[in-house]
Amino acid sequence: xxxxxxxxxxxxxxxxxxxxxNPHQTPKITKVIVxxxxxxxxxxxxxxxxxxxxxxxxxxxxxPVVNKARLSISNFKLREGMPVGVSATLRxxxxxxxxxxxxxxxxxxxxxxxxxxxxxxxxxGNISIGIKEHLVFxxxxxxxxxxxxxxxxxxxxxxxxDEQGYALLRxxxxxxxxKTN
Numbered sequence: 805x806x807x808x809x810x811x812x813x814x815x816x817x818x819x820x821x822x823x824x825x826n827p828h829q830t831p832k833i834t835k836v837i838v839x840x841x842x843x844x845x846x847x848x849x850x851x852x853x854x855x856x857x858x859x860x861x862x863x864x865x866x867x868p869v870v871n872k873a874r875l876s877i878s879n880f881k882l883r884e885g886m887p888v889g890v891s892a893t894l895r896x897x898x899x900x901x902x903x904x905x906x907x908x909x910x911x912x913x914x915x916x917x918x919x920x921x922x923x924x925x926x927x928x929g930n931i932s933i934g935i936k937e938h939l940v941f942x943x944x945x946x947x948x949x950x951x952x953x954x955x956x957x958x959x960x961x962x963x964x965x966d967e968q969g970y971a972l973l974r975x976x977x978x979x980x981x982x983k984t985n
Contacts, residue, residue: 814975821971831929831963831972836899838864839891839956840938843882853887855950860890862943863955864902868892903976905941906957911979913940919981922970929969933957 815830824830840860845852853870860868871889873882882888894902911917914935925931935955939946963969974980 814972818968818971818975822968831961831968833899833903833959833972833976834895834962835960836894836902837891837956837958837960838868838894838902839889839958840953841889841956842953843880843888845951845953849950852951853890856890856953859938859944859953860892860955863938863941864892864894865898866892866894903959907977907979909942910935910940913942917979919979921981922966925966925969927966929961929963929966929972931959931969931973933959 811832815827815832818824818830819827822830838860840856842852842856845856857868857870868890869892870887871891873884873886873888876882876884920931920933924933933956935957937952938944938955939949939952959973961969961972963972970980
């Protein structure tokens with residue numbers, strides 16, 4: 805559990821493991837972004853935006869921002885100012901609480917989940933995760949739902965490369981697939 809692991813303990817272990825001379829060089833989790841795209845859903849039913857905002861508020865623990873289209877694209881039937889997504893940026897204790905929930909409760913509830921590949925990191929130590937159904941979160945009551953939507957979770961770190969990001973996320977017990985040759 806993340807609460808039992810303090811940032812100072814992780815920093816000391818990481819500094820030793822990565823061979824860093826300065827403790828300020830050790831990577832940390834800077835923020836967690838939770839987002840849901842609602843483009844086509846919002847065009848069909850205006851109530852969907854309110855429902856997705858309410859669901860993301862329960863999941864993230866804070867009210868998300870509704871992202872609107874910046875320009876019109878006629879091929880997608882999209883007009884400027886239409887809602888296309890909802891996102892919440894979590895930092896500090898809220899980010900740690902969300903990650904604790906994600907690692908210990910949500911991932912075990914995902915069907916056929918075997919862990920994440922190291923290839924899902926972006927080259928700078930950050931990782932992006934797609935969740936197909938938001939029903940896997942314990943805060944969501946399936947009886948109250950009108951629509952089922954997916955979520956994107958981006959964990960941003962201060963790491964400079966994937967090796968540092970991987971080492972940091974492993975210290976948080978993040979589920980990665982083990983290499984099999």
